[in-house]
Amino acid sequence: MELPLAFDAQLFIQLTVNGVTLGSLYALIALGYSLVYGILKLLNFAHGDVYMVGAFIGYGVLTALGGPLSLDIALVPLIVLMFLAAMLGSGALGVLIERFAYRPLRDAPRLAPLISALGVSFFLQNSALLLLGAGFRSYDSFLLGSKQPELFVPGPLVDPVFVIHGVNVQTIQVVVVSVTVGLMVALTLFVARTQLGKAMRATAFDREAAAMMGIDVDRVIASTFFIGSVLAGAAGVMFGLLFSQVFHLMGFLAGLKGFTAAVVGGIGSIPGAMLGGLLVGLAESYAAGYVGGRWSDLFVFGILILVLLVRPSGLLGARAINKV
Amino acid sequence: MDAGGTIPEPPAAPDERERPRVGVDEWVARVEERRETHRGLAGVAHRVLRFVPPPARLALFVAVAATLPLWMGRGDLFAYGIFTLLYVLLGLGLNVVVGYAGLLDLGHIAFFGFGAYLYALLSSEQYGIHWPATATVPLVVAATALLGLLLGIPSRRLLGDYLAIVTLFFGQAFVFFVNAANPTVAGKGLTGGPNGIADIDPLSFFGYELASRRQQFYFLLLAVALILTGLHFLSESRTGRAWRALREDPLAAEAMSIPVNRLKLLAFAFGAAIAGFTGCIFASVLTAVTAGNFGIPLLITIYAIVILGGVGSLTGVVIGAVVINMSFQFLAPENPQDNARLLFYSLIILLLVLTIRPLWKLAAVFGGVVVLGAVVERLVEALAPSWTGGVVVEGGRLAGAVGHWVIIPTGHGRFANVAYVSLVAAVLLLTRLHGNARIVALVPTIYLAAVVWETSFVEQPAVARWILFGALLVSLMTVRPQGLLGTPRVEIV
Numbered sequence: 113m114e115l116p117l118a119f120d121a122q123l124f125i126q127l128t129v130n131g132v133t134l135g136s137l138y139a140l141i142a143l144g145y146s147l148v149y150g151i152l153k154l155l156n157f158a159h160g161d162v163y164m165v166g167a168f169i170g171y172g173v174l175t176a177l178g179g180p181l182s183l184d185i186a187l188v189p190l191i192v193l194m195f196l197a198a199m200l201g202s203g204a205l206g207v208l209i210e211r212f213a214y215r216p217l218r219d220a221p222r223l224a225p226l227i228s229a230l231g232v233s234f235f236l237q238n239s240a241l242l243l244l245g246a247g248f249r250s251y252d253s254f255l256l257g258s259k260q261p262e263l264f265v266p267g268p269l270v271d272p273v274f275v276i277h278g279v280n281v282q283t284i285q286v287v288v289v290s291v292t293v294g295l296m297v298a299l300t301l302f303v304a305r306t307q308l309g310k311a312m313r314a315t316a317f318d319r320e321a322a323a324m325m326g327i328d329v330d331r332v333i334a335s336t337f338f339i340g341s342v343l344a345g346a347a348g349v350m351f352g353l354l355f356s357q358v359f360h361l362m363g364f365l366a367g368l369k370g371f372t373a374a375v376v377g378g379i380g381s382i383p384g385a386m387l388g389g390l391l392v393g394l395a396e397s398y399a400a401g402y403v404g405g406r407w408s409d410l411f412v413f414g415i416l417i418l419v420l421l422v423r424p425s426g427l428l429g430a431r432a433i434n435k436v
Numbered sequence: 437m438d439a440g441g442t443i444p445e446p447p448a449a450p451d452e453r454e455r456p457r458v459g460v461d462e463w464v465a466r467v468e469e470r471r472e473t474h475r476g477l478a479g480v481a482h483r484v485l486r487f488v489p490p491p492a493r494l495a496l497f498v499a500v501a502a503t504l505p506l507w508m509g510r511g512d513l514f515a516y517g518i519f520t521l522l523y524v525l526l527g528l529g530l531n532v533v534v535g536y537a538g539l540l541d542l543g544h545i546a547f548f549g550f551g552a553y554l555y556a557l558l559s560s561e562q563y564g565i566h567w568p569a570t571a572t573v574p575l576v577v578a579a580t581a582l583l584g585l586l587l588g589i590p591s592r593r594l595l596g597d598y599l600a601i602v603t604l605f606f607g608q609a610f611v612f613f614v615n616a617a618n619p620t621v622a623g624k625g626l627t628g629g630p631n632g633i634a635d636i637d638p639l640s641f642f643g644y645e646l647a648s649r650r651q652q653f654y655f656l657l658l659a660v661a662l663i664l665t666g667l668h669f670l671s672e673s674r675t676g677r678a679w680r681a682l683r684e685d686p687l688a689a690e691a692m693s694i695p696v697n698r699l700k701l702l703a704f705a706f707g708a709a710i711a712g713f714t715g716c717i718f719a720s721v722l723t724a725v726t727a728g729n730f731g732i733p734l735l736i737t738i739y740a741i742v743i744l745g746g747v748g749s750l751t752g753v754v755i756g757a758v759v760i761n762m763s764f765q766f767l768a769p770e771n772p773q774d775n776a777r778l779l780f781y782s783l784i785i786l787l788l789v790l791t792i793r794p795l796w797k798l799a800a801v802f803g804g805v806v807v808l809g810a811v812v813e814r815l816v817e818a819l820a821p822s823w824t825g826g827v828v829v830e831g832g833r834l835a836g837a838v839g840h841w842v843i844i845p846t847g848h849g850r851f852a853n854v855a856y857v858s859l860v861a862a863v864l865l866l867t868r869l870h871g872n873a874r875i876v877a878l879v880p881t882i883y884l885a886a887v888v889w890e891t892s893f894v895e896q897p898a899v900a901r902w903i904l905f906g907a908l909l910v911s912l913m914t915v916r917p918q919g920l921l922g923t924p925r926v927e928i929v
Binding site for chain 1: 534590593597601606608612613617732736740747857860900902906908914
């Protein structure tokens with residue numbers, strides 16, 4: 113039986129698949145914001161640009177190993193290498209940023225680190241522009257690893273893994289979602305089980321008390337930045353593999369979306385960041401499919417403002433109590 | 437035991453500096469220490485400025501600015517005069533919200549954009565409406581203030597960072613709205629999408645049009661002077677004092693029966709009204725508005741203006757606007773490269789003069805850099821002539837001298853990138869060094885900076901200015917978070 117308003121199941125499923133993929137990307141970025149905010153109460157505006165640098169490191173590895181159309185090594189080790197390089201590189205960058213732009217400001221008024229973060233973001237964006245130029249760089253994910261790129265035979269990344277209701281789910285989408293899930297499980301276990309994770313929770317709870325208990329707060333904060341930036345680097349490579357084109361301004365919008373995800377889910381909360389990422393990804397995808405692409409960004413921000421006004425601490429965030 | 441029963445001497449007083457000072461927070465105490473060490477030129481400037489009363493400062497500023505049209509060409513008046521004044525106005529609007537009331541408003545640009553677009557809609561061919569500015573400007577100012585109030589009402593309960601988030605997204609939503617969404621009203625796109633709205637009428641009051649740059653400049657100057665005066669009185673008034681109390685500690689302010697919510701709304705509306713007014717002038721002077729005018733770069737620029745001068749200081753805003761706009765215009769792509777070069781080297785020299793004491797160390801650094809450059813250039817020329825074969829971009833007297841001092845390889849794309857990355861590393865390393873090691877490390881770093889300037893920045897001054905700008909913000913925050921003239925804010929935990 114037909115629904116009165118012709119409900120296009122195929123379109124819906126396609127949008128859902130896209131939304132989940134996009135959402136896992138945003139969730140990874142959101143985690144970085146959330147971790148840092150949880151521990152320092154700092155909005156790290158430079159996070160989106162760390163993600164951009166991650167995408168470019170992935171691109172660098174790709175070109176160093178022969179370029180997308182004439183690979184020197186097999187596809188799987190290549191992608192593993194890209195992820196590793198981007199994650200380590202971004203992680204190191206995050207630690208550097210913390211060391212030089214935020215640590216000197218730890219006791220300064222709230223405005224100072226915020227402005228410093230904006231400065232770092234500007235610096236990174238324009239350094240990338242200076243070093244690499246304004247053009248798009250392409251991962252060529254459609255042809256990446258293809259046997260006959262000159263005949264435009266699609267590479268294995270876009271091969272359908274399985275088909276739901278006539279909708280192809282591509283290999284790369286499965287890879288992105290499963291890597292994200294893997295990283296999140298690892299992070300959750302890390303924070304819950306390891307000693308450093310425990311130290312991170314203690315520092316987030318009360319930095320001074322943690323320091324008095326013998327926790328090396330500086331080290332904990334640096335590791336938090338490292339972990340957050342590692343996740344951003346992974347997200348950067350994922351973006352490249354999904355959408356091919358990377359450029360120096362890509363961090364801005366993605367950063368805003370990841371940030372939205374973190375806030376919607378409840379900034380400072382790890383499951384909140386995952387939920388928020390998924391919500392933002394789905395909202396964007398549905399808005400693009402049903403309302404029109406030009407409205408999708410407005411739609412996402414509208415959700416954010418609504419959530420914040422109704423529940424200022426986000427969906428899963430702990431309600432902040434202002435103690436004197 | 438002394439049988440005589442003399443009273444033993446009390447133990448020596450602990451060192452003065454280590455004594456706790458009652459009523460002074462540690463942060464303030466540390467800042468004062470720093471200020472005491474501000475001798476030299478910066479200290480002199482600071483004392484002189486404190487000596488001149490606000491009315492005299494305003495008179496001085498207006499008197500100097502009023503002479504600009506007498507000796508500047510039209511283009512220069514537009515770039516240096518009008519733009520500086522626009523920046524002053526924008527800074528003043530933001531200063532009310534951030535500086536006085538301490539509300540972190542990252543969507544301020546949206547009010548500016550709203551004012552500009554509204555003015556454009558009411559006085560252009562877009563819908564064939566051509567109202568005189570006598571009617572438009574008050575209307576736009578009122579509408580923008582109302583918008584500020586509307587944003588302020590739901591934001592009352594949001595604290596600190598959450599306010600920053602909501603306002604940031606409000607600002608972004610505005611840009612998306614005018615740029616991408618561009619809803620269709622009465623048969624055409626309301627905001628013109630990426631093309632914006634063009635052919636906007638100049639300001640006209642009672643039939644008198646402000647058509648020439650000179651007239652526009654004097655009108656702006658008058659507006660700036662009036663707003664500065666008004667804001668000065670406002671900041672000294674009951675409301676101004678209440679805002680500052682709110683900024684320092686909202687909770688304590690509320691406990692003192694200060695109407696916190698009403699003051700927040702007032703600050704939002706006030707800041708928005710000034711921004712809307714600036715928007716009108718901006719639209720009329722540029723005769724076109726596009727969404728690109730109201731992005732994050734402008735927001736950061738205005739924050740930099742307010743912060744550079746010192747949050748909450750009117751003089752600071754004016755100085756910040758002058759400094760930032762001057763450096764922007766010097767680094768503008770259409771400006772002769774030799775000017776930008778002059779600015780760059782004088783800035784380095786100024787920084788050195790201000791920071792290095794005693795004088796012989798300063799002389800040693802200067803001498804070291806010059807000698808290092810000469811030696812390296814000769815050495816490289818002897819070993820690998822192609823490495824010095826590059827041409828200095830755009831000649832001038834300075835360029836000639838620089839060409840014999842800096843190594844510029846022919847076809848230097850990769851070399852420039854390596855130099856840039858090593859410069860960043862060197863500067864970061866420099867911040868970790870102290871004392872004589874820092875002085876020694878300074879010499880090659882400055883030379884490296886010169887090499888980077890000549891090989892890559894000079895070719896892309898527009899990019900270079902944003903890079904320097906970002907670096908400036910970070911270093912300013914680490915060295916002097918309250919700005920040049922600001923009073924230190926106390927964060928009590």
